[in-house]
Amino acid sequence: MRKLIPVVVALFAIAAVACGDDKTETPVPTAVPNEVAVAAEVSPTEAPQPSTSAPSGQQPQARAVPVSEKPQGGVFRRIWSDPPTLDPALVTDTTSAGVVVEIFSGLVALSPDLELIPDIAERWEVSPDGMTYTFFLRPEAQFHDGKPITAQDFKWSIERAASPDTGSPVADTYLNDIVGVQNVLDGRTTDISGIKVIDDHTLRIDIDAPKAYFLAKLTYPTAYVLDQENVESGGRLWTDTPNGSGPFRLKEYRVGERIVLERNENFYRTPPNVDSILMNLAGGQSMAMYENDEIDITGVGLFDLERVLDPNEKLNKELVVAPPDFSVSYIGFNTAMKPFDDPKFRQALNHAVDKELIATEVLSDLVVPAYGPLPPGFPGFNSSLPGLRYDPDLAKQLLNESEYPNLSDQDRRIVITVPGTGGTIGLDLEVIIEMWRQVLDVEVEIQQVEWATYLDDLNQSKFQAFAGLGWEADYPDPQDFLDILFHSKSSINHGAYANAEVDRVLELARVEPDISRRVELYREAEELIVADAAWVPLWYTGERYVLIKDHVQDYRVTPMIVPKLKQMYIR
C-alpha cells in the first residue's frame, strides 16, 4: 500500500530513464541543485517520510529566508510579442505562457530540468487508490500584495477556470480529470465537487481514475491560483494589474511596446536574482538588435548561421546549442482514405525519405530528424526505437506488396494539404516529394490552404494527407503525445488512425501506477504506432542555435515553457 507516492523521485526517474538512453546533447539534469534553497524545497518529497494518512497538523517549519548566493540586480532584455492573454485560465500559446508562468504560480511546477517540483504546495499525499490528492500549502505563500494564499483561493481559481463565463479553450484538457469539472464546464453548477477545502492550507482533489499524469497537468497555468478580489474588481482587463503569486510582478505592460517584470522580493521560494525583465514588443530584426547590444538573447536563423558557427567570429563564443523543443512536426495520413488505408503503402512512403540528408543538407541541422512522436529528452523517449529508416529498396518492395503498386495507372491523385497563403511550402516538403517521385515513382500534389480554413477542414477530416502541423508538449508525460494523438477515440486523432492493440496499451498506461511499467507501455504503443506508419514523423524542432550575452548566467534554454527566469543572474 502506497501512502505517499514520491512524485518527484518518480518523475525524475522517467526523466533519468529518458536521458540515460539519450545519445544527443540533451543536458542531463544536474544532480546538485543550483540554489541553496531548492534542496530545502525538494526534500519533503524527495526523501519521503512514511506519512500518516491523517496529516499531522501544520508544522510551519521555521525556515530561514531563502537567500541566493548569486549576484543580485540587473536587467534581462529580450524580444517578445504581445501575449494574446495574461489570464492563466485562457493561456494556450507559448507567447502568453512565457510571461504568465513568471507572474503566477500553482500547486506544483516544473523546474528548468523539467522535474515536477513542489511550488505553493510544499508536499502532497496520494490515497492508496491513486484517486485522491491532498495538498499541503506553504503557510508563507502570499500574493504580490502580501495577502496569504489559502486553499479556498485555489478552489475558487480552478472553478473560475472551468466556468463557461471564463471561456477557457483548455479547461477540458487540463482540469477534466477532476471529479465534477464536467458539470461546471456544462454550466450546471459553479461548484467543483471534487475539490474540497480542508482548512486554510489543506486542499483535497478527487480525480476520476488513478491517472499518473494528473500532477503534470496541474503545472499548466489553467490550474494556477488567482486573487479573487483582483480578478473581480479588474473587469475584463484585470490582467493589466494582476496580483499574482509568481517570482515576478508585472510592473508595466504597454501593448505593442514593452512588458516589464520586476522581481518579487516576497516570493515564497528563492526570489529572483535579477531586478527586472524587459520584454521588447515593438519588434525588429532580432539579430541586428542583439549585435547592437539592445537585447541579451536571440535565436539564430538560417541566414546568420554560417557566420555564427565560424569559430573566428566574436559571436561564436556566445553561441548556445539547445536541445530541440518538446515538439514534433510530421506528415499526417488519413488512414480512412485511399491509398493511405494500406499500412504497406504508408510504410513505403516512410522508408523512401532520407531525413538525415534533408536535416543536414537542406535545413543546416536546425532540426533533428524524428522517427517517432516522442521527442528526445521527453519522458519515455526511446533512443533505440528502430523507426522506419531510409531504405529505398525496402520502400520499393513494400510499395509492390501494397494494394496500390501502380498508382499512376489507377488515375489517383495524392494531395497533401499544408497551411499557408502563397509563398513557399517549405524546403523539406519539396525535397520529400521529390524523393517519393524518384524512389517510388509516386506523384504527390501540394495544396495550400489559409490557416483557419486549414484547421476547419482538418477537424472535419477532409484531407487525404496533411503537413505543416506540429505537436508541442503541454506537460511532460507521454500520454500528452501518444494517447491524445493516436487513441482511436481521441477527437484530435486527425488521421483517423485506429489500432485496437494500441488503444488497449494506451488505456493500460493511463492508470498504471508503476513508473517503469508505464514507460514500457508507452514505448510499446509508440513502437506499434511507428510500425503502422500512422505518420511520417519529420523533425524535432525548436530554436536550436541561440546567442546569449556573456553577462547573462544560468539562463536555461528549455524544451518547453517553464518558470525559469528567477534562476538566472547578471554578472
Place this chain on the structure above:
Amino acid sequence: MWVYIARRLLWLPFLLFVISAITFALFRIVPGDPVTVMLGARYDEDVAERLRKSLDLDKPLVVQYSNYMWGVVRPELHTLHLREDSGTTIKVPFFRLDFGESFRFRGRPVGPLMRTKMWVSFQVNMAGMLVALSIGLPLGFWVAHRQGSWTDPAAVAIAVILASLPIMVTAPAIIWLGCLKLDLVPCSGWGGLFDSRMIVVAIAMGGPGVAGFVRLMRASTLDVMGQDFIRTARSKGLGEFAIDSRHVLKNAMIPIVTILAFSLSGMLTTSFVAERIFGIPGIGSFAIDSLFNRDYPVMMAMTIILSTVFVLSILAADVAYAYVDPRIRYDGGGRG
C-alpha cells in the same frame, strides 16, 4: 457650401451601414471562425460549442451584427481632459465607438489595441508623403520650365521608371545599398517619426510618390503656363519670378491639393508592405494577422474606420477643390 457638406455627411451613415453589413456577412461566409483558430490542432466539437456560446458566436447573425453596431454608434458622453495635468474636463456627447473585444487578444478592447498601431502607420505614411512632396513638387515645377530641353524628357522618364518599381523591390535595394553596403542608416526597426530608422522607410515609401508628383506638377504647371492670364501678366511687364510665384505656382497647386486630400484615405493602409519589410509595428501586419485569426471585431473595426476615413477624405478633396479654385461652387446654381 455648408449645405453641401451637410448633405454629404448625411449620406455617411447609410453608406457605412451598407458597407459594414456586407463585410460582416462576408467574414462569416469564409470557412473557420475564431474558435477554430483558438483551439488550433486541439479542436474538440464540445469545447468549440461551449466557447462559441461564451463568445456569443452562437447567436443569429442579425443579433450579432446589431449588438456590434450598437456598441459603435450608441450615443455616449465622452470625458475630455482639457489639459493632461489639470483636472479640467468637459463632457462631449458622441458615438460610443466601442469596437468590441478582440478574440485573439482575449478581452482586450479593440479600440486601444488599434489606436497605437494606426498612429504608427499614419506617421510612416506621413513621412513618405513629406519626402514625395518635398522632392516631387519642386522637381516637377522645375522641369516644366525646361520643356523642350533634354532635362524634361529625361526627368519624366526617370519618374516613370521610379513609379513603376514596387516597394518590394525598392525597399530591399535601399536597405542593401544604404544600410549594408554604405552603412549610412540603420537597417530596420521602429523608433518613432524622428528616429534615424525612419529615413530608410520614408525614402522607400516616398520614392514612388516622387515620380507621381513630378509628373502631376509638371503637367499642371505646363497647363497653367499656357493660359491666357499668364501671357497677360507677362505682357504687363511682370518679372518671371513674380509670375511664377504669384500666378503659376498657385494655380498649378489646385490639382495637387485635391490629390492630397484624397490621399488622406490611404494614410493608414498604403504602408502595409513597407511595414512587413521593415518590421514596423503598424496596423498592416495587425490587420493581416487579424484576418488569419478570424478576429471579427478587429476586422469590423478596420472596415468601419477605413471606410469612414475614405468617405470623409473624398469629401475633403471636394471641399479643398472649391476652396482653392473660386470657380467651383457646390451650392445653388450650376451643379447640384
